Amino acid sequence: RQTVAQARSQYNKNQLLVDVAGERPLVIVNTLQKGVHAIKTGTYEAAIQAFESSRSQDPNSPIPHYFLAKLYAENDQHDLVEAEWQKASLKAELMEETSPWPSMYVAQGQYYFEQGKRAKMATAYAKARDLGGADLTTLEALTQAYADAGMSADSKAVDQQRADLETTL
Numbered sequence: 630r631q632t633v634a635q636a637r638s639q640y641n642k643n644q645l646l647v648d649v650a651g652e653r654p655l656v657i658v659n660t661l662q663k664g665v666h667a668i669k670t671g672t673y674e675a676a677i678q679a680f681e682s683s684r685s686q687d688p689n690s691p692i693p694h695y696f697l698a699k700l701y702a703e704n705d706q707h708d709l710v711e712a713e714w715q716k717a718s719l720k721a722e723l724m725e726e727t728s729p730w731p732s733m734y735v736a737q738g739q740y741y742f743e744q745g746k747r748a749k750m751a752t753a754y755a756k757a758r759d760l761g762g763a764d765l766t767t768l769e770a771l772t773q774a775y776a777d778a779g780m781s782a783d784s785k786a787v788d789q790q791r792a793d794l795e796t797t798l
Contacts, residue, residue, distance in 0.1 A: 658688055664696055676700055691720035695733045702740055710740065718756075732759030735770045742778050750778065758787065765791060765798075 657663045664679035677700055683693040694717035694753060701709040714737050738753035754771060761767025768791035775784035 642778060653683055661692060664693070668696070668700070673700055673704070689723065690735060691717040691724070694720065695730065695736070698740070700735065707744070714740065716796065717751075731759075731764055731767045732755045732770060733757075734760065735767060735774055739777075741775055742774070747778075754783075758790075763794065765794060768794065 630744060657666055660679045662682060662685040664676045665671070667676035667679055677697065680693040680696045682699070683690075687693075696748045698710050698713035701707075701713060717733060718737070721733060734753045734757035738750045738757065739749070741750035741753060754774060757767055757771055761771070768787055772784050772788040772791060775781075775787060
């Protein structure tokens with residue numbers, strides 16, 4: 630029932646967009662949305678420009694830095710990646726109580742794991758666990774991330790935390 634309800638809801642949303650927009654081209658005004666759309670369409674330079682522009686529109690948000698770090702990592706621009714992760718982390722810490730992005734720290738930890746920076750990886754994963762302790766998606770990602778890093782004790786602990794949360798919910 631839930632799957633059918635979700636599919637029906639998505640269909641209704643899609644149909645509403647078709648009804649409203651028709652065949653007209655999509656015009657995206659929000660710079661963050663422009664950046665995400667550019668990523669999905671594979672236009673990375675446009676995505677970078679959109680996220681750089683977004684930084685000036687919302688200077689306190691870690692979100693553009695998160696996306697820039699991921700884009701720079703895909704293009705092996707590691708000096709830029711490090712700077713963007715640092716900016717994203719600082720800004721996320723300023724809004725820690727309301728941060729919607731514990732998964733940012735999972736992604737950051739995965740980057741550091743790939744770069745062989747295990748201390749930074751462990752710090753990022755610990756931050757994700759602190760912020761995302763009540764978020765099933767974050768806990769699932771952390772379970773896998775710890776397993777990938779060969780940290781089976783941490784992986785099992787987070788998986789148990791996730792299972793306990795599912796039981797509670």
